[in-house]
Amino acid sequence: MPLFPWNPLFETGNERIDRQHRGLFDLTNQLASAVQHREPMPKLSALVERLRHYARTHFCDEEALMRCSRLTGEEIGRHVCAHKMFEHEIDRLAARADLTDAESAEAFLEFLVTWLVTHILKLDRRIAQALVDQCNAEDPDALAVEEVLIEALMETERRFRLLSDEAPSLIWVSGLSGQRGFANKAWYDFVGIDPIHAVDVDWPGFVHPEDRERYQACIGDVLATGQAATVEVRVKTASGDWGWILEKISPRISRNACIGLIAAATDVTGAKTSELLLSEANGRLEREVSERTRKLKRLALADPLTGLANRRSLLERIDREVARSAGSGDELSLLFIDVDHFKTINDTLGHAAGDAALIEVARLIEQSLRRTDFVGRLGGEEFVAVLAKTGEAGACEAADAIRRTISRHEFDGLGRPVTVSIGVSSxxxxxxxxxxLDRADHAMLQAKRDGRNRCRVAGHGGRDRLSA
Structure with missing residues (x-):
């Protein structure tokens, strides 16, 4: 569907004028289609020549008609000035390299749409009013000429309103106040207002409260700087829901001065909803990936049977704590814990019973330690606890507490107590x-040799001492 579809209601009955108008319609639609759908652009030289031809023919006819009227020289001059501005702008735009550049093509399209809106709605309307004021009922010939011009101008405005109502874009026009003096039917339909009974519509009130200040600031910036801007905001629709629009607000320039604004918006609710849904889906996916990564990392560093740190994680933690202790001077101790006669449990009751016993031992060790301590399964029935900021005396107390807790615990299905031997090194x-770790292991073996279910402390010189 073209941006500005032609309608038979636009025809004036004057074949020459209608041909001029339709030529400009076709040119604007051709450029709009090329910009919107990335179709091949017309050649710059051809585009400029068609616009200059339009200026030579259409402006000449209009100025000749005005000179036959009783309009003041000031009013005629204002209209002629607008024509010259059109020609000057065409020359300026023609200086661009070519239309393959998106910015150049959009500048041409913006200029043509702005011209259609501002020239018809504003300048021609003032000229029509001036003609009414200047009518001289005593001069039938002048009256006839002026009435023809008034009728033509009013018909032009009527055709533009029909044109803008047919356009899919949400279009509005304002003066220097930034308050809308005109909004097309698409806008009224979008917000659910009957344009026939609409009086002093509070257009900013339809903008979402969270977007309103930003939207008004954007309008103010365009008026202050004369630079076009694009803004995306939420607007309350006829259904009462919030819809999203993407709006381009451009300055209306006359004699190098901003005289107001023209804006065209597109309903992007569907695209925005899809974007939000995609963003939420991506967020969920990222959280799921993060959670799975965390679980995989935990599994990679955890013993699958007991859930404690595995051998790799345990050895890395020991190295980190040793480095930290060496740098800070803090005390550090290890407990090397081995389940006594574990092979007997497996041989007499089976591996399932042995696994259950290891799981329970791991739980009892973890419960007996502080939150700041670290425990892992080195392998088989061997466990190691890392006690940061703990000296030999504190480590011996912790080791004996673990030993007593396990020896007094009733293990389901075993029918016998479970004991551990523990080696302590600082x-x-x-x-x-x-x-x-080697010294703690050696101390644990000494506890085994001394009869099991006891703790031994490794001496730095290789001599072992009884913990208690």
């Missing part, structure tokens, strides 16, 4: 993670 000068 960080010393020059220790790395491996050395600290």
């Amino acid at each position: 960080h010393g000068s020059g220790d790395d993670g491996t050395a600290l």
